[in-house]
Amino acid sequence: MSNSKLHILNWEESIDLKAGKYFKPTSVEELMEIVKNKENPSPVRASGSRHSTTKCGVADEGTFVDMRNFNKVKKITEDTVTIEGGCLLIDAAKILEEKGKQFFVNVEIGNITIGSAATCGTKDASFDGEFGQLGSYLIEAKLINAKGEIEIFDENHPKMQSLRSSYGLFGIVYEATFRIKNIQCLRVFHKTYTLEQFVEIHPELLKAKESIMYYLFPFQDKITIEFRSYSDKKPNKSVSKRKWKMRNLFWKKIAPAYGYFVTKYIPFPNLQTFLYNSFNSLLRFLLCNVIVSNCTIAPDQMIRYPEKKGVSKYTFSIWAFPEKIFPEILRDYFDFCKKHYKETGYKTDLLNVGYRIAKDQNPLFSYSYEETVMTADPVSTGEKGWDEFLKAYNEFCIQRKGIPMFNQSKWLNRDLVHKAFGLKIKDFWKLRKEMDPEERFLNNYFRELFSPDL
Amino acid sequence: MLLGIGTDLVNTQQIAKYKSQSDFFIDEIFTNDEIKYCESMAFPETHYAGRFAAKEAFFKALGTGIGYGMKFTDVEVIQDDLGKPLIKLHRKAKILAEKKNAATIHLSISHSKTSAIAFVVIQKPNLEANV
Numbered sequence: 001m002s003n004s005k006l007h008i009l010n011w012e013e014s015i016d017l018k019a020g021k022y023f024k025p026t027s028v029e030e031l032m033e034i035v036k037n038k039e040n041p042s043p044v045r046a047s048g049s050r051h052s053t054t055k056c057g058v059a060d061e062g063t064f065v066d067m068r069n070f071n072k073v074k075k076i077t078e079d080t081v082t083i084e085g086g087c088l089l090i091d092a093a094k095i096l097e098e099k100g101k102q103f104f105v106n107v108e109i110g111n112i113t114i115g116s117a118a119t120c121g122t123k124d125a126s127f128d129g130e131f132g133q134l135g136s137y138l139i140e141a142k143l144i145n146a147k148g149e150i151e152i153f154d155e156n157h158p159k160m161q162s163l164r165s166s167y168g169l170f171g172i173v174y175e176a177t178f179r180i181k182n183i184q185c186l187r188v189f190h191k192t193y194t195l196e197q198f199v200e201i202h203p204e205l206l207k208a209k210e211s212i213m214y215y216l217f218p219f220q221d222k223i224t225i226e227f228r229s230y231s232d233k234k235p236n237k238s239v240s241k242r243k244w245k246m247r248n249l250f251w252k253k254i255a256p257a258y259g260y261f262v263t264k265y266i267p268f269p270n271l272q273t274f275l276y277n278s279f280n281s282l283l284r285f286l287l288c289n290v291i292v293s294n295c296t297i298a299p300d301q302m303i304r305y306p307e308k309k310g311v312s313k314y315t316f317s318i319w320a321f322p323e324k325i326f327p328e329i330l331r332d333y334f335d336f337c338k339k340h341y342k343e344t345g346y347k348t349d350l351l352n353v354g355y356r357i358a359k360d361q362n363p364l365f366s367y368s369y370e371e372t373v374m375t376a377d378p379v380s381t382g383e384k385g386w387d388e389f390l391k392a393y394n395e396f397c398i399q400r401k402g403i404p405m406f407n408q409s410k411w412l413n414r415d416l417v418h419k420a421f422g423l424k425i426k427d428f429w430k431l432r433k434e435m436d437p438e439e440r441f442l443n444n445y446f447r448e449l450f451s452p453d454l
Numbered sequence: 455m456l457l458g459i460g461t462d463l464v465n466t467q468q469i470a471k472y473k474s475q476s477d478f479f480i481d482e483i484f485t486n487d488e489i490k491y492c493e494s495m496a497f498p499e500t501h502y503a504g505r506f507a508a509k510e511a512f513f514k515a516l517g518t519g520i521g522y523g524m525k526f527t528d529v530e531v532i533q534d535d536l537g538k539p540l541i542k543l544h545r546k547a548k549i550l551a552e553k554k555n556a557a558t559i560h561l562s563i564s565h566s567k568t569s570a571i572a573f574v575v576i577q578k579p580n581l582e583a584n585v
Contacts, residue, residue: 060523414520423475430478448521452483454468454506 019064036148048113055445085115093299110302115173121405125211132357135164143171146436164363190287216352218337244300257311259349319402320373346385367403418453460514507572
């Protein structure tokens with residue numbers, strides 16, 4: 001099925017994906033033909049749920065391939081699952097759960113498709129001895145390469161590390177196999193610290209076995225940490241489903257709607273600040289006193305967002321920093337937010353978050369390639385002032401040796417990318433050229449970011 | 455009427471480093487004629503650096519930076535009979551320049567042993583002259 005010149009927007013409706021031709025194939029053969037047929041203009045860009053906040057999926061009037069018909073879980077073994085590229089992670093996770101299995105990484109945006117999970121950046125707080133990116137558990141991928149042929153990458157493939165960071169530039173992944181594990185009870189609790197207390201306990205946090213995700217409150221100098229750890233217990237009837245449901249409802253609906261309402265309809269800055277702060281205090285209370293359980297399960301953390309954003313709309317950015325210097329970064333970040341507000345009148349209207357993510361060299365462009373990182377992720381409803389805030393934030397981050405993500409750090413440019421990734425850009429570009437010499441999959445976004453910078 | 459100005463400074467050693475690290479770098483940035491010209495010189499890196507600076511300066515003068523589907527090879531540095539450097543546009547860069555109503559492109563390049571600098575001025579058609 002194909003249509004001409006469709007205006008397809010990303011989920012948050014901030015980016016036109018510029019589809020020259022649109023296809024929603026139902027078979028591998030059809031997919032091969034789409035790539036092979038030169039009447040379908042380049043670049044050919046595969047798309048899933050369109051949750052990326054950057055232009056990584058823009059088709060530049062080329063061929064837009066909607067992968068959502070590839071939505072089946074094909075095979076589950078003791079420690080692997082094979083899934084089609086357009087299947088939502090949350091759908092696959094639910095099927096795994098029925099079989100007593102789970103993914104190693106269970107990201108909040110459950111709408112991420114498997115092709116994206118295999119080849120793009122993702123984030124979740126790492127558990128002891130584990131990684132924080134889904135792609136790191138990819139062990140096999142089947143893709144349609146630039147010649148329109150099937151190519152299989154397994155763990156021993158010399159380009160596997162790059163494939164995990166290839167963002168569709170090597171081809172269209174239509175099937176992927178990930179490592180999985182038996183489902184385990186997940187213990188969760190929250191604690192709130194002042195900035196000074198956080199600085200004090202930071203050395204202990206570095207030794208902690210728990211996974212660490214956190215909510216940041218720059219204007220109240222506070223941080224609420226979510227500690228999660230697995231227990232050996234198998235989940236039984238006592239498993240608490242309500243805890244994550246409650247948290248997810250806040251993330252999915254209540255917090256974005258509240259943030260949007262306050263930003264849009266309350267014209268008085270002081271009253272706005274009061275309302276944000278009161279809401280944040282309530283959230284901290286709920287997190288610390290209600291979202292507590294000895295037995296939840298990780299797949300329940302995933303949120304299924306509606307196809308149309310509606311009141312669920314929120315957007316975010318991410319940069320990662322070495323965990324050793326994170327207290328310093330956090331202090332600077334809080335100051336940066338306050339200074340930016342003073343100068344421009346803009347502050348992010350949702351809870352900022354962050355994750356501790358283990359050193360991980362499985363994907364080439366891993367933001368924790370060199371060492372374990374902690375991230376600082378501004379979150380907002382994306383109202384006026386957000387983009388300017390992010391541009392300033394990007395400069396803040398690059399000056400502090402931050403590492404971004406191509407699909408989740410908005411307003412990246414060539415200078416930032418070359419400073420952050422250095423020689424890896426050249427290594428990747430060389431492989432990309434080998435895989436796709438005629439630039440069948442290369443869009444302007446990546447061409448610009450990866451162009452040489454001297 | 456001025457459309458834009460752009461300037462860029464390039465370290466010659468950076469070019470040498472890039473060249474030694476990746477064999478595809480030169481093909482990616484320079485046209486065959488540019489490569490032929492630079493390689494015929496005693497110090498090719500100096501001339502590559504000047505041409506790279508010219509391309510970057512052009513993108514700046516156009517007000518776009520690299521992007522919009524343009525490649526470095528879409529902007530070629532050539533010489534007139536007296537050796538004066540000129541910019542010749544191809545493909546996307548040509549289309550974009552026409553869209554922006556660019557009429558004349560002025561280029562000046564200078565280099566030392568360690569660096570090269572380029573300056574580009576783009577003019578729109580002089581409408582007053584036509585009145």
